[in-house]
Each structure stands twice: as C-alpha cells, then as structure tokens.
Amino acid sequence: MSYKLRLSLLILVDSLIVLLSIYFSYWLLIPTSQIVPTAILVSSIALFFSHHIFAHIFKLYKRAWSYASIKELSAIFSAVTLSIAVLAVIQLIGFQTLYTRTLLVTWMLHILLIGASRFSWRVYRDTKFKVDKDKKRTLIVGAGNGGTLVARQLMNSEKSELRPVAFIDDDSKKQGLEIMDIPVLGRLEWLQSVVEQKNIEHIIIAIPSLSKQQLNDIFSRCAETKVKTQIMPSVEDIMSGKVSVNEIRDVQVEDLLGREPVKLDTEKIGNKLTGETIMVTGAGGSIGSEVCRQIIKFNPKKLVLLGHGENSIYDIEMELRPKYPNIELETEIADVQDRERIMGAVGKHQPHVIYHAAAHKHVPLMERNPHEAIKNNVIGTKNVAEAADQSGVYSFVMISTDKAVNPTSVMGASKRIAEMIVQHMDMVSNTKFVAVRFGNVLGSRGSVIPLFKKQIEAGGPVTVTHPDMTRYFMTIPEASRLVLQAGAIAKGGETFVLDMGEPVKIVDLAKNLIRLSGFTEEEIGIKYAGIRPGEKLFEELLGDNEVHKEQIYPKIYRGKTPPVNVNVIYELVENFYYMRADDVRESVLDIAHFKVESLKELAVNN
Structure with missing residues (x-):
C-alpha cells in the first residue's frame, strides 16, 4: 500500500470514528427532545479538526502499526485526550455549559475505536506469522531485554527461518512466566531436557553482557545438545556501532577464547597521536593493519603505511582512504632490511611515532631459514630503530612476542635480540624505545585457527602437535590497542606485557572449532603430530629476571630490563x-x- 493511499484511508477511518463517537454519546445520554442540533454540529466540527491536528502532532498517521506497542498506545491516548479537552473549552465558551457525561463517553469511544483500528493491524500481522510449521523451533537462552528483543525480531520477521518456542533463564523471578506468549521453562542446567521435550532445532544465546568465561560455559552446555547455536552481539559491538542488537550470528572462536576487553586511556593515546605524523612498518600484516585502523581513529595529521608487500599495503590503503578522506595517507613500499631505503623514508616523513610491526613470525619456517630471521627481525629492527634515532622520532614501539621469553626457536631468539637492540637504543638515544610483548593472536595470518578451519573443511583430521600444548591468546583488535596504550604510557626502555589470563590448550581450541563448525570429534577427528623443532609445550610472557609484579595500567605489566x-x-x-x-x-x-x-x-x- 502506498503512503498516500494509507494516509487517506487512516484519515477517512478517523473521521468516521470522530463523528460516530460524538453522535452516539449524545444519542445515548441526552433525550431526543433536549438535543440541541447546533451543539452537536459545533462539537462535531470542533472534535473533527482538533483530532486531526493532534493526530498530526503525535504522528498517528506515520507510525508502523504492524509493530505497535505501548509507545503507540500512549500517542493515541494523548491525541484523543487533548482533542476532547479542546472540545470542552469550546463548549464552555460557545454554550456556557459543559456536557460532562457526553464528553466522557465520547472520550472512551474515541480511544476504544481509534485503538482498535490501529492495533488490528498488529493483531492481523501477528496472527498471520504466528504459526509457521516450516520454521525451526528455537530456544532463546536469556529472557531479559536481549532475549525479548530477539524473540520480537524473529516473530515479526517474514524472512526469518526461526520460530521462538521457549526461553531458558537462571533468574528465579522469571521461572514460569510467559513473555510474548513464549514460556520461560527453567534454568540453564535444564537446557538438555528442554531441548528434548520441545524438539528444539536451534538455540540463540541472547545475553549481550556475558563475560567470555560465562559465554564459554553456556556454549559448552549448548554444544552438548548438538543443536546449532548462535549468539546476539556483545555489548562492546553494539555500543561501538559495529552491529545492531538484533543481528544474530554464529559463535566465533574469538568469543570463547578472547579475553575481556581492556579499557584504554583514550585521552593519553590521543595526546600522542592526534595531529601528528605516525608511521607503521609492516602495515599490511595482520597486526600492522589493525594498528593502522586503531591509530586513524585518533585523527593523526598523516599516517604512513610502510610495508614490503605491495598488495597488502594497497588493501589497507583502499580500506582506510574512503573512510577517512580528511587524513593524509602515504604509502611506502620498502623492505626494512634495506637500510638506505628505511633511512630515506623515515627522514622524508619525520614521524612523531613509529610502530614497528614488520617481522617474520612463523616458527617452523624460521627454523629452516635462520638467516632470513636475522635479516628481517634483527637487522630490520636495527635499521628502523637507528632511522628513528637519526630523525629525532619521539617514540618507537616494537611489537614482540611471548616466544622471545626463554626462546627455544630461531624466531623467538631473533625477536629477543630485537628487544635487546630496542633496549640499547633507548639508553643511547633521545627517542623513547619500548617493546610490547603478547601471545598468539586469534585469526592472524599463519595462526593455528585458519589452519584448523581448512582441515575441518577438508573433512579432517585436525592436526595438533601435543595434547598438553598450551598458548596464550588474544584478539587482533585487543593486541593492537595494547600497542597504542603502551606507546602512550611509555617512559623508555620498557617491555610491556598484557595479563593474558589463563593459557588455553591447543587441543581444546581444536575441539571448539570442530563444534563451532557443526561437527563432532567423531566426524572430524584429532591427530597428534608431535612437537616441531623450536616449539615449546607452553609459552611464558616474562622471564624470572624480568618480572615487575605490580600493574602499571589495568591488565598491563612492565618487564625489567636485563643487561644487554x-x-x-x-x-x-x-x-x-x-x-x-x-x-x-x-x-x-x-x-x-x-x-x-x-x-x-x-x-x-x-
């Protein structure tokens, strides 16, 4: 139905209701012999115009009545009440009397009929889409605001393949209640039995404020049912505007293994970045590109994207340039091993801060190619650090790894030596040199997750080196934010480390990915291949001689500087x-x- 046709229909219906209400109330309450035709005529005209004026003010003709709620009912109440009030004033002025009972009956009829005409659209729509046997019977975990929003969205969506039939919630006050005719059937511990009794085909976790650990616990219970499980977005994603509250998505491994986000001191970071020239080496890599995404939000004067791979630099440039047209973006295709080229690039742009993310990071590859590890991780860091010193850069932040602690691999050792170079440069330069050390990054290039996903897509088995191997994990955005925060609070010479919580067993990660992909361990299987050269069963974030027990910022520790x-x-x-x-x-x-x-x-x- 077009807008003009819909508007004309609503005005016609409202006009008939207005006239019917006023005439019926006079006929019902006033004997025929006492009716004053002039009073009826004037009252009808006054109510007719006042109603349409207030209907326009309260937007009764613009609301989507298929989704009518308390807010729409309140608008009807306000428009009708004010219309009757105007009529009462006109009766007092024009006839020096007030037909109180007539006005009251008119008001009640007016609200009843206007409300019925509007909410009939909602009733029709709800009836039309209420029962659809082709839709999957869906259980919603969480009967709070999030669960209610999800249920309403599913019930009102013609395109949705899901039909909510039950809630699960640990709140004892909600047990036995019905929300939008959907029963709350028990606590989370009863989930398995509810799934069986109600023939549940789909589960949605609808508690956006869940911590990572709580989500992990709930998902583990859902996974035991072998029913496909999805989730509504987190509070962080909703508040940041990334997604809307009703965008349901698959559970990702980042949801289960990522840590609670660390709040940043945005003011302190902004003081270092806003209006300044910033350079990022390795800007096309997983970490480097995310560092660029985080930096540009602080409105630097210029952001220099330096990297060896032209395709990856082109990709991040094309991503950022349309979003931030007012920020100057410069690209430098350069290899950090090329000393003269790096000296020239840093000298040309004179950056205020350099974030050094360029490095070789694959442990087995570097074990087989140790010369390349030295050239890129050691010589490359030395070149960029000395260029920063020569050009008077304010601060230099190097991205390191937990594999640099008590290293057993060439890659880890080369990064530890790079840290030593950074520490030495801080002692001989006016530039502030710091290193930021963290564990494995979920989803980064060459990480174990993309490998596991490919193995699962191929039908398995998933290859795990050892059943007891553990690693620390964080998401790419969190790792990048830590880099910015470290640069903001650095005094020079520090090695910053994030409190990454408990390490995760790689085999548990593999099991989670198998479940998230909709398979069981029996279908995919896990194969143990043995520890590869240079690998350790567990990683450390600080050596025994490096530990400062106190946090210098929430979740961030500072390592001691050993002699170099x-x-x-x-x-x-x-x-x-x-x-x-x-x-x-x-x-x-x-x-x-x-x-x-x-x-x-x-x-x-x-």
Missing part, C-alpha cells in the same frame, strides 16, 4: 652471512640466553 651486550649482537649482524644455518641457529639462541660474550666463541666458517 650489544657488541656481540652487532658482531653477529656483521658476520652471520658467512655462517652455516646450524651455526646461526646456535648463535642466536646463545645470544638470547646471554650465553655468549663475543663472536669469537661462535662457530664461524669464513
């Missing part, structure tokens, strides 16, 4: 080209563990 023998690092940089792969591997591990004082102790083959 930078000479042996520089000797390695000068001579590693002439060394065999095994000697390079042994050398970087010895340096990272402070087991060597001079390059003369290393096995060098000239």
Whole structure:
C-alpha cells in the first residue's frame, strides 16, 4: 500500500470514528427532545479538526502499526485526550455549559475505536506469522531485554527461518512466566531436557553482557545438545556501532577464547597521536593493519603505511582512504632490511611515532631459514630503530612476542635480540624505545585457527602437535590497542606485557572449532603430530629476571630490563652471512640466553 493511499484511508477511518463517537454519546445520554442540533454540529466540527491536528502532532498517521506497542498506545491516548479537552473549552465558551457525561463517553469511544483500528493491524500481522510449521523451533537462552528483543525480531520477521518456542533463564523471578506468549521453562542446567521435550532445532544465546568465561560455559552446555547455536552481539559491538542488537550470528572462536576487553586511556593515546605524523612498518600484516585502523581513529595529521608487500599495503590503503578522506595517507613500499631505503623514508616523513610491526613470525619456517630471521627481525629492527634515532622520532614501539621469553626457536631468539637492540637504543638515544610483548593472536595470518578451519573443511583430521600444548591468546583488535596504550604510557626502555589470563590448550581450541563448525570429534577427528623443532609445550610472557609484579595500567605489566651486550649482537649482524644455518641457529639462541660474550666463541666458517 502506498503512503498516500494509507494516509487517506487512516484519515477517512478517523473521521468516521470522530463523528460516530460524538453522535452516539449524545444519542445515548441526552433525550431526543433536549438535543440541541447546533451543539452537536459545533462539537462535531470542533472534535473533527482538533483530532486531526493532534493526530498530526503525535504522528498517528506515520507510525508502523504492524509493530505497535505501548509507545503507540500512549500517542493515541494523548491525541484523543487533548482533542476532547479542546472540545470542552469550546463548549464552555460557545454554550456556557459543559456536557460532562457526553464528553466522557465520547472520550472512551474515541480511544476504544481509534485503538482498535490501529492495533488490528498488529493483531492481523501477528496472527498471520504466528504459526509457521516450516520454521525451526528455537530456544532463546536469556529472557531479559536481549532475549525479548530477539524473540520480537524473529516473530515479526517474514524472512526469518526461526520460530521462538521457549526461553531458558537462571533468574528465579522469571521461572514460569510467559513473555510474548513464549514460556520461560527453567534454568540453564535444564537446557538438555528442554531441548528434548520441545524438539528444539536451534538455540540463540541472547545475553549481550556475558563475560567470555560465562559465554564459554553456556556454549559448552549448548554444544552438548548438538543443536546449532548462535549468539546476539556483545555489548562492546553494539555500543561501538559495529552491529545492531538484533543481528544474530554464529559463535566465533574469538568469543570463547578472547579475553575481556581492556579499557584504554583514550585521552593519553590521543595526546600522542592526534595531529601528528605516525608511521607503521609492516602495515599490511595482520597486526600492522589493525594498528593502522586503531591509530586513524585518533585523527593523526598523516599516517604512513610502510610495508614490503605491495598488495597488502594497497588493501589497507583502499580500506582506510574512503573512510577517512580528511587524513593524509602515504604509502611506502620498502623492505626494512634495506637500510638506505628505511633511512630515506623515515627522514622524508619525520614521524612523531613509529610502530614497528614488520617481522617474520612463523616458527617452523624460521627454523629452516635462520638467516632470513636475522635479516628481517634483527637487522630490520636495527635499521628502523637507528632511522628513528637519526630523525629525532619521539617514540618507537616494537611489537614482540611471548616466544622471545626463554626462546627455544630461531624466531623467538631473533625477536629477543630485537628487544635487546630496542633496549640499547633507548639508553643511547633521545627517542623513547619500548617493546610490547603478547601471545598468539586469534585469526592472524599463519595462526593455528585458519589452519584448523581448512582441515575441518577438508573433512579432517585436525592436526595438533601435543595434547598438553598450551598458548596464550588474544584478539587482533585487543593486541593492537595494547600497542597504542603502551606507546602512550611509555617512559623508555620498557617491555610491556598484557595479563593474558589463563593459557588455553591447543587441543581444546581444536575441539571448539570442530563444534563451532557443526561437527563432532567423531566426524572430524584429532591427530597428534608431535612437537616441531623450536616449539615449546607452553609459552611464558616474562622471564624470572624480568618480572615487575605490580600493574602499571589495568591488565598491563612492565618487564625489567636485563643487561644487554650489544657488541656481540652487532658482531653477529656483521658476520652471520658467512655462517652455516646450524651455526646461526646456535648463535642466536646463545645470544638470547646471554650465553655468549663475543663472536669469537661462535662457530664461524669464513
């Protein structure tokens, strides 16, 4: 129905209701012999015009009555009451009398008929879509505001394939109640029996304020039923405007393993970034690109995207440029191993802050190619750090890894040596140099999650190295925010570490991904392949000689700075080209563990 046709129909119906109400009330209450035709005529005209005026003011002709609620009923009440009030004033002025009973009956008839005409649309719609046997019988976990919103959305949606038939909620006050004719059937511990009794085909977790641990517990119960489970968005996503409250989605592994978000000191970060030139190396990578997304929200004067891969730099540039047309974006295709190129790029842009995210991070690959680990992670960091010093950059923030603690791999050792270079530079430079160390990042390139997903899509099995292997996990946005916060609170020389909570078993991660993909362990299977060279069963975030027990910011710790023998690092940089792969591997591990004082102790083959 077009808007004009709908408006004409509503005005016609309202006009008939107005006239019917006033004439019926006079006929009902006043004997025929006492009726004053002039009074009826004037009252009808006055009520007719006053009603349409107030109907326009309270938008009775613009509301979607198929979704009418208390708010719409309140609008009808206000419009009708004010219309009758205007009529009462006109009767007093024009006839020096007030037909009180007539006005009261007119008011009641008016509200009853206007309300019935409007809410009949809602009744018709609800009746039309109330029962649809083709839709999946859905259980909603949570009978609060979130659950109610989800239920209403599903019931009012013609396109939805889901039909809510029951709620589950731990609130004892809601047990036995019905919300929109949907019963609350018990507590979470009864979920399995409710699923069986009600033939549930779909479950929606509708508690947006859940903590990660609470969501994990609820999802584990839902997974036991083997019924597809989805979730409504988190409070953080709703408040940030990423999604609306009624956007139901699949549960992601990030929901189960990610940590509670750390609140940022946005004012302090803004003071360092707003209106300044910022450079990010490795800007096309998983972490580097997210760092760019976070930085640009603080309105820097210029953001320089530096990276070796042209395609990844192009992608992040094309993502950011349309969203932030007023911020100057510069791209530099450069390899951090190229000293002259890096010196030129940093000198050209004169950044206020550099975030150094460029690095090789794959443990098995670096184990087989130790020379490349040195070139990128050690020499690359040295080049960018010295360029920052030479150009008078205010602060330099290097992204490190928990694998740098007591390293057993070339990759971890190379990152530990990079940390040493950063610590040394802080002692000899006016630039503030800091490192930020965190664990595995969920969903980053080369992480275990994309690998597991591909294995599940291929029908399995999912390959896990060892049943007892554990890792710390965080999401890419959280890791990137930590980097910004560390740069904001840095005094120089620190190694910052996030309190990442309890480590997660890799096998549990694999099991969660299998369940989230709609399979069972029997269907996919898990295969143990053994620990690969350079890997550890568990990771550490701080070594015994690095720990400061107090938090310097909520969830953030500061590591102590152990002594650094930078000479042996520089000797390695000068001579590693002439060394065999095994000697390079042994050398970087010895340096990272402070087991060597001079390059003369290393096995060098000239």
